[in-house]
Amino acid sequence: MTSVIKVEDLTVRLGSREVLRGISLEIEHGKWTCLVGPNGAGKTTFLKALLGSQNYSGSITDSGVEVFKNHDRNVAFVPQHPQIPIGMSVSEYVMLGRSKRDGWGNESTSSRKLVAEILKLTGLFGMQNQFVTQLSGGEMQRALIARALVQEPTLILLDEPTSALDLHHQIAVLNNIELLKERGVTIISTMHDITLAAMYAEKIIVMQEGRVLLNGSSDEVIHSPELKSAFENRINVYTLESGRPVIVAKKEK
Numbered sequence: 430m431t432s433v434i435k436v437e438d439l440t441v442r443l444g445s446r447e448v449l450r451g452i453s454l455e456i457e458h459g460k461w462t463c464l465v466g467p468n469g470a471g472k473t474t475f476l477k478a479l480l481g482s483q484n485y486s487g488s489i490t491d492s493g494v495e496v497f498k499n500h501d502r503n504v505a506f507v508p509q510h511p512q513i514p515i516g517m518s519v520s521e522y523v524m525l526g527r528s529k530r531d532g533w534g535n536e537s538t539s540s541r542k543l544v545a546e547i548l549k550l551t552g553l554f555g556m557q558n559q560f561v562t563q564l565s566g567g568e569m570q571r572a573l574i575a576r577a578l579v580q581e582p583t584l585i586l587l588d589e590p591t592s593a594l595d596l597h598h599q600i601a602v603l604n605n606i607e608l609l610k611e612r613g614v615t616i617i618s619t620m621h622d623i624t625l626a627a628m629y630a631e632k633i634i635v636m637q638e639g640r641v642l643l644n645g646s647s648d649e650v651i652h653s654p655e656l657k658s659a660f661e662n663r664i665n666v667y668t669l670e671s672g673r674p675v676i677v678a679k680k681e682k
Contacts, residue, residue: 432458434479434496434584434615438487441474441639448474449485450639456632458492458584461607461616463626463647466636466659472619473509475636476586479617480506491584502584503529505577509588509619511569513561519572520544520557526580544579550605551575552598566593574602578609585609587618591625603629623664623676627651635659651676 434456441449449471456462456479464472477483481496481504489496496502505526514522527540536544548554551571556564561572570593577585590606591599599622606616607629620626626633626647633650635642636659643655650656651674657664660678667675 432492434458435490436479436487437489439475439478439489440486441471441478441483442486443474448639449478451487452641454634454641454644456615456617458615459610459613460632461610461618461630462632462634463630464617464619464634464636465621465623465626465656466642467661469638470636470659471639472636473588476506476588476617476619480504480586482506503580503582505580505582505585507573507577507585507587507590509592511573513569515560515562517561518557519553519559519561519564520548522561522572523548523553523557523575523579526576526578529580540579543581544575547575547578550578551602567595567598570594571598571602574606578605581612582614584615584617587616589619589621591620591622599625623651623656624674627674627676648674 437453439449439452440447464475466472474483478485478489479496491499491502523544524536527536531537531540548557551574553571553575561569564572574590590602594602603625609616630647633647634644635650635655642659643650643653651666663679665677665679667677669675
């Protein structure tokens, strides 16, 4: 059984518009791969296709099985714009991540213990009895990630997981996600902050207008002309003394 997600001639049309165009690549299991590119590049649509929730032509196989046919995959998805349920507490919302394993309302003692641990990890312990509708944007983002973590997925897909977080919580959340790799979890995310993408992802896929410009190691991609091209040469790449790259938008005159 192959240990990659294989994408062949992936095309997605929304109405008359071609959002993804003939994408072919492989994504390694057990690695963190990040999709970067300007708004409208097709990153979120690509994530949904990998999830199996977006109609597409071509093929996406995970360990040799077409994704929309494989109902046994344990995949967690953290959307950028979630539907927030009314009348549900934070702990109940996070517990949704265990429903496939235990069934809703039949959570095991070990599941409850895991939820408590994840609430602490994501800085939500003490808020567990609050309604999710009372959370701030950043707190809701952490609740989404907590729900995904308690699912104990083999693959986690994250659409801009740090978009609503302050810098302190960005690093804390990304550190927690990174720990999943030690359990063999495959991580695929989109990220606007390319500096953070380079810090955490081993692989970066550069997208522009529904196509893949480059798919390679983070170090290779960060210093590539394709990355600058995707952002119309409006970014600069600097290297700190530690060797870590920093990507900064050019100031327009």
